[in-house]
Amino acid sequence: MNLDFDPKLLEFRKKIRSFFERDYPKDILAKVASGASLTTPEVRKAEMALGAKGWLASAWPKEHGGPGWGIEEQYIFDEELERAGAPTVTPMGVVYVGPVLYTFGSEEQQARWLPGIADGSVGWAQGYSEPEAGSDLASLQFSALREGDEYVLNGTKIWTSAANHADWIFLLTRTSQEAKKQLGITFICAELDLPGVTVKPIISIDGKYHLSQCDFENVRVPVSNRIGEEGKGWTYSQYLLGNERTSYARIGGKRAQLAGIRSIASQIPTGGNQRLIDDNAFAARLSSAQIKVDALEITTLRVLCSVKDGGAPGNEASILKIMATEIAQEITSLFVVAAAEHGNRKFADSVSPEWTGNAAFAAPGVATYFGARAQSIYGGTNEIQRNIIAKHVLGL
Structure with a gap:
């Protein structure tokens, strides 16, 4: 069994390795090597360095702002990023919500959100788990009540990764109480600086701040922030989780x-x-x-x-x-x-x-x-x- 990559990919690997050795921010590599956490400006700097090359959204097709790489190129890129000691790309934007947007989102939503994700200038967080809905995610009770052209959001998301660096959060919300709990769940995006949003740090056992509790109290977002159909959020979330678990x-x-x-x-x-x-x-x-x-x-x-x-x-x-x-x-x-x-x-x-x-x-x-x-x-x-x-x- 031959597990070697095609020789034509050797030049691709050399190009990626050369970038990390010569052009990637050295101060970011040094801070990661020290074990210290990156600040929000440093996260943006690290990801925008990849975004400027068109490499941050490494798995995206060209028509949506990615490099259009095949599986082999994506795999080699990930290997070289980690070999260099660069910080892992924050997955909430490029790995999670980005593919949901270009698969299920409208053209307006894609034009609005995908460029900032692909170039690293906009950070995202994932609002899934709740105090009473973790592994049993379908039991979530975070509510989104529709009033005219808006949804009113109330509830708490917890163990929210990267909220301390994020501008936006994508949320699984309950828009109706169906007999089957997977139904009535809707996928909605919200800015984290809206009135009524409170982000509280959770310091984990390693002494670092990379998790948060996000409380929403009567937070209003336009219906245009909903991805896909109302009540179909569970379907979109399962698509997202497949990408998450391979990452x-x-x-x-x-x-x-x-x-x-x-x-x-x-x-x-x-x-x-x-x-x-x-x-x-x-x-x-x-x-x-x-x-x-x-x-x-x-x-x-x-x-x-x-x-x-x-x-x-x-x-x-x-x-x-x-x-x-x-x-x-x-x-x-x-x-x-x-x-x-x-x-x-x-x-x-x-x-x-x-x-x-x-x-x-x-x-x-x-x-x-x-x-x-x-x-x-x-x-x-x-x-x-x-x-x-x-x-x-x-x-x-």
């Missing part, structure tokens, strides 16, 4: 993390103690993680290659979500082990009262470990994904 793969980033762990574990600690890489149990875990990333890559390519005519991945995307998030958690666990071993050995070898603890990789590595605990929860818990696989893939 977790991030093969290039995982390979870079494993290479970093191997380098750390191969160093001889102060005093000449045994290298961590020579510990059989640790080496076995590291090798197992590398094999799992290989399997994830092959599975990702199979799912992506099955997508036809610009559609969204099907229920098989749930397989990727489980694999990618569990592997991410395993990799970050290896960082913690490496940090602990480094600290223990350095402390044992130290004769100086000024010893300050672990190496530079430890703090960001441990923060990444804590942040990765949420991966098997958001985007639909892995338990929910297993139900989807059982029912809709295996037909059980």
Whole structure:
């Protein structure tokens, strides 16, 4: 079985790699490498650097402002972005709502919103989960009451990613109480600076602010902000979630993390103690993680290659979500082990009262470990994904 890319794609890879090495903002790369969070202006700068090349919306067709790349080019671009250590593209605009807009939105909505998403100048957030509707998303109660040419929005969205950097939010709202809870849900967009909108920070266990609670009190938006038909929001949301669950793969980033762990574990600690890489149990875990990333890559390519005519991945995307998030958690666990071993050995070898603890990789590595605990929860818990696989893939 030949898993090599077509040789004609080598020049494409060189072009992408050259951009990240020469032209991508160096201050952004340095801040990401330090483990610090980007400010909103820095997020805009990072994404507009890609947008200026026409590469931010890497999976979009040309007629909607994308580069018109095939699956292979998209995959190579993602690999090179992560290899360079660039921040992951905020998916709420280019991966989630953008494809919904050019698939189900009106021409006016496409002209209004797609350019700002594609060039990175406008940020978006996703308003799905609620305090009483997380994995059981169809139970949402965020209301949109129509009054003439407006909807009046009331309710709370929680665990809202990227709201702290966003200008707009797309929302699943309840416009009617149908017997089947998936019915009566409508897809509506709103600006986050409207009167009645309050965005409250949620600081996660890694100490970072990337989640928010968004409260809406009598917020008025025009009916023209509704995507598609009233009551069809559930259909649009399922299309979006297929794209979301494939976006977790991030093969290039995982390979870079494993290479970093191997380098750390191969160093001889102060005093000449045994290298961590020579510990059989640790080496076995590291090798197992590398094999799992290989399997994830092959599975990702199979799912992506099955997508036809610009559609969204099907229920098989749930397989990727489980694999990618569990592997991410395993990799970050290896960082913690490496940090602990480094600290223990350095402390044992130290004769100086000024010893300050672990190496530079430890703090960001441990923060990444804590942040990765949420991966098997958001985007639909892995338990929910297993139900989807059982029912809709295996037909059980």
